[in-house]
Amino acid sequence: MTEEDPLPVIGTDGLVGLDFAVQVTDMGIDFAPPSGDEAFKENQYAADVTVCAGLGCPTDEAFDDALNAIEQFRGYVNDREDLSLAEALEDENLLQEFGLPVVPLADSLHCFCLEISVIGRVTMVDRPTVEGPLTIPQSPKFHIDDIRITDREAIEEFPLPQGLVSSLECYIEVFLRLSVFPSVAESVERTVQQILSMQNPVLTLAGVTATIELPTSSSVPHNPAIEEDELRMYVDIDVAAPGGS
Template identity: 30%
Template sequence: MPFTDHSDLFGAVHEDGINRLVRHIMRQRPSLFNYATPFFHNNAGLFCVKFEVDERVLKAKNPLFTEQEPLPILGAPVPIGLNFCLQLTDAQIDFHPGNVFGLPPELGALPAQRFALRLKGCMGIDCPSKEIIDELLPLIERFLVSQQQLAIGEIKERVPGISTHYTPPVAAVDNRERPRTIPLPTRQLICFCLELFAVGHFEWGSVPGSQQIWLKTRLDGLEIVDMQPNDMESAIECYLTTVLKLGILPRLIIPLEKMVLDVNKEFQEMGLTLGRTVTLQPSAVPADVPNNPAVEEDQLKAFMKLIITGGA
């Protein structure tokens, strides 16, 4: 059956095209996918995963990652922290029937009219050596005693304060007098990676109080692969599912009116006038087509129809 048997205009995008576009964006805008402390400007080899960068990014001296403050050491009396990096290393989409990647057993086979997402991320955190901790510990203890910041309260003995190269200098304080976190010396990072899979679909529906129909994105399932213990994995998956269903996806619903194109207005902007009123809008489901958009044959398909009124 031709795609335009029940519609006037048909468009589709293949999963390969979307995935190729994502890879290009990751190479041309690496700072959107990599986050790290300034330490990595001179130590790019310590990233958990080496990432490809377009030559034009290097020539333009655009940022390779988005700078982050060091991970603070909670409870420390001075603002010291650890270097870290966070990377989104891979992102793919797979339309039914599903042949770009395999889903974990918990999600099963990809059902009809469904799409799947696969995300892989890695994080690396510095782990200070025993030598660094042994060097710092006496200084930390002396600082706490001199500042009377012990858990037992004040003591009678007065211990003179100290100054170390880990104490933030004046230059490390911003305009609001908030001290910056100073990272400890880093030799290597401990890295770990996680894969997340999600399955979803599109549907048309109403919104209470609205007179029109809305296109909505729904989440069917979410799975983080091989996180231990199992209860921790389940708790995190439940939280992410709740955030997506109640926090993020409701913001992505689209009313039908936003999908209607006023063809007359477009022609008028080009200095042309039509004798009739012409609009372009999505084909109705299920009156015109069974699914719109349709997720099938490795593609996301959209069907549109022309509505012509007035004139001779």
């Protein structure tokens, strides 16, 4: 779990935020084409993701407290000829004095879950080299080629505007690209490092260093390669021992 700032309420200049939660409750990645999917292209993966979210709706009393805090703050700023609203909003000490930003109390979160289908591919991208006895200057990156909400029965039972559905799909794609899939890629990278360390004990000897390259060439059309329901990664290892041998 990662703690985030409250969700800003539009029109309050960021003075009020709401508690919220967004999480992936289930995710499976399949490196074989979905059954009967003729549009599945070479070197693609499929993923089924369940994303749940919840918003803390304030009580009536909490609404009144938040409104009073906003009015007192804005009244104070209006009475100050030497202070603009923009400057006041940047003054953390002043905001704290008025108890802002305020997060109205909620009895519980109003939650919902969506089932998402993802089609994508995996490539290698360069990253800053980390110094150490085992160095991998590339990292896998999970791309998204197509994403859609799949639990259509719920949408058909409670029809939603297409723009709202598209907006939800867009937000979930951003959430997956920037939060979830980087963690998955890091796990893959860490697994490769662990396997190489275990299968090449020479790397643990004093004075021996190794650089691991994850090549893409005519001899390796795809790296990583999605083949036979597996994600395969090919490596070149350059080992340098003391004395240059």
